[in-house]
Amino acid sequence: MKNRKSKYETFREKIKIILYGTNTILGRMFDLVLLGLILLSVLLIMLDTVEGISQKYHEQLLICEWAITVFFTIEYILRIISIQKPIKYIFSFYGIIDLLAVLPMYLSIFFPGASILSIVRALRFFRLFKILHIPQISHQSAQLKDAIEASKEKILVFIYFVLISTVIIGSVMYLVEGKESGFTSIPMGIYWTIVTLTTVGYGDISPQSPLGQFIAALVMILGYGIIAVPTGIVTAEFAKNTLKNNTVSGKKTCRKCQSQLHFDNAKYCYECGTQLPNN
Amino acid sequence: MKNRKSKYETFREKIKIILYGTNTILGRMFDLVLLGLILLSVLLIMLDTVEGISQKYHEQLLICEWAITVFFTIEYILRIISIQKPIKYIFSFYGIIDLLAVLPMYLSIFFPGASILSIVRALRFFRLFKILHIPQISHQSAQLKDAIEASKEKILVFIYFVLISTVIIGSVMYLVEGKESGFTSIPMGIYWTIVTLTTVGYGDISPQSPLGQFIAALVMILGYGIIAVPTGIVTAEFAKNTLKNNTVSGKKTCRKCQSQLHFDNAKYCYECGTQLPNN
Amino acid sequence: MKNRKSKYETFREKIKIILYGTNTILGRMFDLVLLGLILLSVLLIMLDTVEGISQKYHEQLLICEWAITVFFTIEYILRIISIQKPIKYIFSFYGIIDLLAVLPMYLSIFFPGASILSIVRALRFFRLFKILHIPQISHQSAQLKDAIEASKEKILVFIYFVLISTVIIGSVMYLVEGKESGFTSIPMGIYWTIVTLTTVGYGDISPQSPLGQFIAALVMILGYGIIAVPTGIVTAEFAKNTLKNNTVSGKKTCRKCQSQLHFDNAKYCYECGTQLPNN
């Protein structure tokens, strides 16, 4: 009995290395196959919505989707079985996505049309970084994340102000232009304001009266200055990160001689050679 | 008599704490209710302009709007009564907005349709920062304000140049394209130029002749370079603010040892420990 | 005779102070009147192209335009007479604009329709900076000019590369999309590419075939990265200007003690107190 258990254990161990490991050849190969299948699956779901293709190849596409879904299901079950703490995996970010990637297909048995929700499989692409495990890239994406994180609050405050402005501008445009020009309601006016301030400018709604066009021109020039703000925020954060290693921010103090003028990436005090603390 | 007066005083004191205070539980709760009512009110006014909704629920919406208006009116009166210097409040930024938030509804009794102006209530959202009173956020918005303030002049000079250019470009396009392409007048040409230079690009008016399209292409490439300018101005200000605390600008000199190489945020001389003057 | 000459001299002197001076009250007042007339004149020419207004008030507008033109002509002649070196003024930037501002109106006697060219009067607005003479603003516009000047070359090299790319992309789109989608020729394809890369996006021409839309999506994502380049160039120049006074660029060397670590805005050596040379 112990022997059999041990066999199962070895099997579990092997599965775990293949599924979670990125160091062995087998683990890496499985990851690449997985990525390929995710890409294939996302493309198939997309193509199935294109009328010309769907009419001709719907059956073949459906079979492929089911095959990939079954594969993903087995993979999901094996991931739960092989890991020590299955609960932790199930409720992790990747665990939830892995489940969401297979659920819609099974739901489509009862609710036809649900299969299209399988497109959330696209989120599994995020795993690429884990798989590739190139330190340079994960460093880059960490830097990206840091800069965005640091500027998040400022940008939120900024968007809050912009949103209040859009309500006011949208209402003014609704009053000035009226229903003939497509400004059928205040929410429509707000939609137009956002389309204009972000410089997207579809042109599905556009002011027709001279006064409306004058206000629109003012809004665009305002948007000109406004678009500079989030860019400025993010750029300043990037510049800070990029310049960090070259600056003397005075955050490091030598424990021995108490000198402060150390570079941020300095390891030893330039006065007495004592090792400096990491921040 | 004194007792009764005192009662009124106590009542006034209580009201003031609720309306203006943000430290007591009651004061905070009132603020949250107020924010919720502003949001509800703005949404109601918006929805009342959507044809489908207005036809069905106009009466109900009107009743809600009146209820909220009466609430805001009582609040406004209480704010005047409870504060020591009512004149100062009435003519303050928030005081004027609070008045404008209730006026249109009463005007609508005499001038139907004025009720839509109640949308200015959206401006009351600015109070959120006062209410939340999160030091971090008010710090962020102060930084935002500083950077925008500092770049305001440069941006105005820049917009002045851009406006002169739009007059010239707009006239050229009016002459080149003519009325068939929608360039019906010079102001229309200027409108098109602003739509193009800001990269909004509605497409309601667009050049049709080869020469017009050639000039338009030049204008777009010009706009390419031009859009960089306000961004550059604002970003440089942000970068300055972000890097300020980390730089050695030489503005601080130790009164005792005359050493100059101090960080801008340094409080004590790193040579002799003497307190440094604030700039 | 000498007396009369002297009278004429005094008159010339007076005129010069009024026309060119910005320090006397009379000179300033004249400048403000001038600015007002330029603004009025530009507005009149604009309005004369608006059909509804032109039909009703063409005569009145024409009379006003002629009155202003005569005023500008007298001003131009007086400017030439009153100055010592008239040739220098005539061929200066402002001199040429002043002439161009009156010429079209006289040409319109022989060539009807030339009067519209009077819109070049808008260029006379540049004089505002000379008139206002606010040191802060002229400092700002000098900074703007410096940053744009410094980034001009880099932006030209960049635009050269972009233009070559637009030729290639425009041709590919012409081949892929063809005449049905509006891509009637390679120049049209290049026009579309510029409209797309600059994120203007009129929508007068847009790809219809799946392949064309795929390439268009690639071009847009490319444009995403590309729009960052001129912004980056200009911003770096602004940042340089903004941070200049706070940096230690090592351009200053003390003549006495040869120490180099001086701030760019330092006036005295922080080692020995010797005055530092200006750069």
Add this chain to the structure above:
Amino acid sequence: MKNRKSKYETFREKIKIILYGTNTILGRMFDLVLLGLILLSVLLIMLDTVEGISQKYHEQLLICEWAITVFFTIEYILRIISIQKPIKYIFSFYGIIDLLAVLPMYLSIFFPGASILSIVRALRFFRLFKILHIPQISHQSAQLKDAIEASKEKILVFIYFVLISTVIIGSVMYLVEGKESGFTSIPMGIYWTIVTLTTVGYGDISPQSPLGQFIAALVMILGYGIIAVPTGIVTAEFAKNTLKNNTVSGKKTCRKCQSQLHFDNAKYCYECGTQLPNN
């Protein structure tokens, strides 16, 4: 015999100087003629696709194109003959472009319509920098290249995230809007998302339902923040390059006195005058 060989050698030498040299007057003149011919050729190919011009002057244009093609062919052959290592040239970037510039015309004998591919001649413009050989410009383009190179990885990581988002957003919009609004398939939804996120905004497809417009507004505001990211990345790199020579990054240490506070472009120790190592 030797004499004749020598004559051929001299001829080869002369040709090489004319074709590859940029220092002699003859070499420079040839380069300018070449640039002019490339420009002419590209313009001719463009014009030949414009219907009105093609119908009238197709024959003349064709003759010119053939003449230029023959000239380019002779030039290509001479380039191969005159150089020491012809293989290296043939497979170099410029060598391949030079071949591609003449091939389509000869192919058009067998496959009519291939002549249009001659537009790749536009790539020969890149040679301008080699020809002009202005150190300032090649320095500028090197700086541009460096900054773009350094930010390439970060931008790729960023675009990867954006692409995953477009798949999700595009699918949501396909489900919400449906075929009536032009969202005929998921790929179409993704195309719309890219058009919107990049702020191009053609308006050929735009949301019609209130929910769709609400989501579109969210996407635009998201795009607002997102467009800041590549700009931030590139700008930080530019700023780094621009500020590099002015910073004290602590990478240089004097071998004699071990002082560290040297400027990045310092050549000698400012303490003891010892030559500093290059990094």
